[in-house]
Amino acid sequence: MFLRVVIMLQTIAVFVQAITAGVMLSSPHGGALHSAGSYTLFVVVVVHVIAAVLAWRPGGGPARPIWLALGFLVLVSAQVAVGLAGVAVVHVPLGMLLFGLSVLHLVRIWATTGRQAAPVPGGSAV
Template sequence: MQTLSLFFQAATAGMLMSSSLGATLHDVGSRVMYGASMLYVLAAILAWRPGGGSPRPILYASGFLVLASVQVVLGIAHVPSLHVPLGVVMFGLSLLALGMAVTGRGTKS
């Protein structure tokens, strides 16, 4: 969900330049992306504590939530010179986390 919401944000960022609908979609997408980041932290905690998994994904999820918070601040402040590159980094990191989850590499302690 997180990776998909970041991809949606990239698509709507392009639309943002050309239409008011793009601005609305990017705004709504930012809320979904931030919510997905919070759910990622919650899921990592639930997989660790009651599920007996590794605590390492909590660190990844928390770091991603910090990046998402910085991203929101940069977006609100209209600082595209930092907002856009950080978005690209976040998408890449999200793809890596998704790949680790799919292959099972991120669940070992």
């Protein structure tokens, strides 16, 4: 359950980054918002890695969510580096990729966790 919440927060944080990027283009204070959002996103992604490890270790679940979280951490780190370097030609598409991957991971984790927790009425398994 905690892992689903963290991935939802991650997806929202990536979406907010897209919004603050637009604000940055139209407002002199948008850069500070976008910068604060990047720090927030980085912290949420680190918490995502921790949550994935905690979901795997005591419960004996699959290790795949850990690898996905670590991959996302690597991509976010690259995004921060490219953004600080001012390479918008890579920064913008990478941001779109991050949002798409986060939504995909959210849908997958929501579907698999929900399927295990709630049986189908009538007694048949999904």
